[in-house]
Amino acid sequence: MNDEFLHRLRAEPSAKFLATLKASLDRQATKRAQVRRTFFRAAILAMLVGGSAVAAFVAWKGTPPSARLAARNPTAQERAVHSKNIISAPDGGGAPKASARAEGGAAATISAEPPAPAAQPSSASDQPPALFSVAGPTAVIVNAQSIARRPVEMGLLKAPAFTVASSTEAIAMLCHVRASAGPERAYTDIAGANRRMLPAELEACRSRGVAHVTELHSGYETVVLARSKLYGAPKLSARDIFLALAAAVPDPARPWMLIKNPYHIWSAVDASLSEDRIEILGPPPSSATAAAFRQTLMEAGCRTFPWLAALEQSDPKRYERVCRTVRDDGVYVLANGSLLEHLETYPNAMALLDFREAAAKPDALAAASVDGIDPNIESINAERYAGSRAMYLYVNKERLFTLAGMLNFVNWYVRSLESSDSVTTLVAPQRQADATKSSAFQDVKL
Amino acid sequence: MSVEHAAPGRLMEFMETNELNWDALYAHQAPRIYNYFRFRLGSDCDVEELTARTFEHAWRSRSRYRRDLAGFSTWLFSIAQNVGTDHLRARREHLPIDAALDVRAEGTPDQDAERRSDLARLASLCGMLPERERELVALKYGAVINNRLIAKLTGLSESNVGTILHRVVQTLRERW
Numbered sequence: 180m181n182d183e184f185l186h187r188l189r190a191e192p193s194a195k196f197l198a199t200l201k202a203s204l205d206r207q208a209t210k211r212a213q214v215r216r217t218f219f220r221a222a223i224l225a226m227l228v229g230g231s232a233v234a235a236f237v238a239w240k241g242t243p244p245s246a247r248l249a250a251r252n253p254t255a256q257e258r259a260v261h262s263k264n265i266i267s268a269p270d271g272g273g274a275p276k277a278s279a280r281a282e283g284g285a286a287a288t289i290s291a292e293p294p295a296p297a298a299q300p301s302s303a304s305d306q307p308p309a310l311f312s313v314a315g316p317t318a319v320i321v322n323a324q325s326i327a328r329r330p331v332e333m334g335l336l337k338a339p340a341f342t343v344a345s346s347t348e349a350i351a352m353l354c355h356v357r358a359s360a361g362p363e364r365a366y367t368d369i370a371g372a373n374r375r376m377l378p379a380e381l382e383a384c385r386s387r388g389v390a391h392v393t394e395l396h397s398g399y400e401t402v403v404l405a406r407s408k409l410y411g412a413p414k415l416s417a418r419d420i421f422l423a424l425a426a427a428v429p430d431p432a433r434p435w436m437l438i439k440n441p442y443h444i445w446s447a448v449d450a451s452l453s454e455d456r457i458e459i460l461g462p463p464p465s466s467a468t469a470a471a472f473r474q475t476l477m478e479a480g481c482r483t484f485p486w487l488a489a490l491e492q493s494d495p496k497r498y499e500r501v502c503r504t505v506r507d508d509g510v511y512v513l514a515n516g517s518l519l520e521h522l523e524t525y526p527n528a529m530a531l532l533d534f535r536e537a538a539a540k541p542d543a544l545a546a547a548s549v550d551g552i553d554p555n556i557e558s559i560n561a562e563r564y565a566g567s568r569a570m571y572l573y574v575n576k577e578r579l580f581t582l583a584g585m586l587n588f589v590n591w592y593v594r595s596l597e598s599s600d601s602v603t604t605l606v607a608p609q610r611q612a613d614a615t616k617s618s619a620f621q622d623v624k625l
Numbered sequence: 626m627s628v629e630h631a632a633p634g635r636l637m638e639f640m641e642t643n644e645l646n647w648d649a650l651y652a653h654q655a656p657r658i659y660n661y662f663r664f665r666l667g668s669d670c671d672v673e674e675l676t677a678r679t680f681e682h683a684w685r686s687r688s689r690y691r692r693d694l695a696g697f698s699t700w701l702f703s704i705a706q707n708v709g710t711d712h713l714r715a716r717r718e719h720l721p722i723d724a725a726l727d728v729r730a731e732g733t734p735d736q737d738a739e740r741r742s743d744l745a746r747l748a749s750l751c752g753m754l755p756e757r758e759r760e761l762v763a764l765k766y767g768a769v770i771n772n773r774l775i776a777k778l779t780g781l782s783e784s785n786v787g788t789i790l791h792r793v794v795q796t797l798r799e800r801w
Binding site: 181182184185186187188189190191192196197200201203204207409410456523524525526527 | 648651652655656659660663664673676677680681684685696699700703743744747762765766767769777780794797798801
């Protein structure tokens with residue numbers, strides 16, 4: 180193609196212009212750094228001042244009125260007794276109100292209109308009709324909240340107290356196992372889990388007087404890797420995903436050894452893939468989506484190495500560390516507000532998303548198939564897509580008829596699963612809807 | 626050493642070090658952005674302003690972007706495209722409707738083009754092309770970027786970009 184006449188039209192910008200612009204950009208960078216420093220200083224100062232004010236207020240409130248009037252400081256013993264009363268004995272004699280806590284495994288109450296009831300079956304009859312509580316992983320809680328929102332707004336249901344907890348913690352709370360749930364945990368009437376209850380847990384339930392537990396299959400939590408639709412849907416295998424994102428992978432030269440993940444381009448992971456740089460944008464590791472990713476796609480890829488799969492039995496802690504640890508060397512980066520723009524700009528970039536999040540933007544995103552299976556409602560319900568896991572609700576059946584609104588809630592929940600596959604944040608288990616209907620109030624059999 | 630000749634070496638350098646040298650990037654990309662706007666606007670007017678605006682946008686948010694030269698080019702040119710589009714849109718919006726009455730045909734495009742510089746001649750010829758094709762010419766010959774990157778920036782397939790450019794260049798050459 181003779182296009183020399185077009186190439187000749189190019190011209191170099193003037194040196195003066197380039198130098199002036201560069202100086203302006205350098206000044207801009209310096210100014211921004213100064214602004215950032217000033218902001219941080221101001222923020223730290225504000226925190227110090229605010230913290231002091233809060234401390235002063237708390238100290239003032241913690242002082243008995245008589246003592247305040249007498250303008251004397253309470254003794255340390257008085258303060259300790261007073262604090263204890265505040266924590267352990269709310270007015271009305273209910274259970275301690277679970278306080279919202281950050282990371283670290285502690286439960287966080289999301290909605291706690293009236294105080295959560297003490298879920299001790301023996302004391303239930305002494306109390307006025309109380310609300311019930313639902314505890315479980317974020318996905319289950321968000322799902323239950325979305326199902327309950329409309330009937331609560333319409334006055335058909337009373338809002339339960341929702342508490343975010345891990346599956347193990349939630350089941351322990353249901354079964355009144357304080358040791359596992361932590362000393363200050365409240366009990367719960369309904370526990371959510373991203374796995375089925377273990378026979379040992381059911382046995383623990385029965386031994387602690389929670390004799391009748393019902394299992395409801397509440398849907399599938401599903402994650403996908405997606406990129407901009409401009410570049411088409413990637414075709415990956417679970418092994419590719421594990422090798423691309425695990426912190427440690429088997430050494431190609433000595434496959435029985437683990438090495439720090441050396442892969443930075445897809446073709447190094449699998450020669451049939453493109454030579455694009457691996458870049459995955461996703462939510463923080465503590466999020467429900469990231470946790471689901473580690474326990475579905477990553478773990479499925481990890482298990483394609485037989486000796487790593489065998490670790491689950493021989494060394495469960497190592498298995499979890501190897502199969503569920505995402506690399507932190509910059510290949511996995513936290514997504515920010517301009518995710519879609521970033522994906523459009525960078526053909527190599529993919530985003531880790533909840534299935535429904537990706538499905539809501541069919542014109543912008545193309546989700547990767549994994550091992551030849553596209554993520555869609557059919558493949559998820561058929562349990563063929565590797566990035567999906569079933570979620571369950573376990574209901575303390577004895578509480579169904581003693582706690583106000585609990586039976587209504589469970590009925591509503593079951594009806595929602597039967598009637599809809601799209602209103603909830605989980606993919607509803609269509610295939611099992613009939614089974615759920617027939618077994619809604621039968622004791623779980625493991 | 627021209628920019629084009631330096632590019633592959635720099636690309637390798639950045640890929641290997643995985644650390645962006647912003648000064649080198651600026652030296653490498655500024656002439657390309659500058660020429661992209663020259664081709665896009667068909668004149669030297671406003672080109673410096675738009676080049677500066679593009680880099681200011683990019684420098685403000687550079688910490689958010691990945692350290693990869695190819696990715697950086699894509700990102701930078703997508704900013705330039707937006708800056709150019711905004712500029713052209715604003716320019717059109719500010720043109721009073723009465724101005725359309727003053728547009729008169731002064732001979733054929735060829736006769737008119739003879740009175741202008743080569744760049745203006747190109748602008749005149751490109752004026753007859755659809756917007757998308759003008760953009761492709763600016764990216765290919767102004768910014769000197771390959772068809773693959775153009776495909777990413779425009780949403781067209783790589784082969785489609787090649788086909789369209791081939792046809793456009795033939796048309797332009799015939800009328801040059």
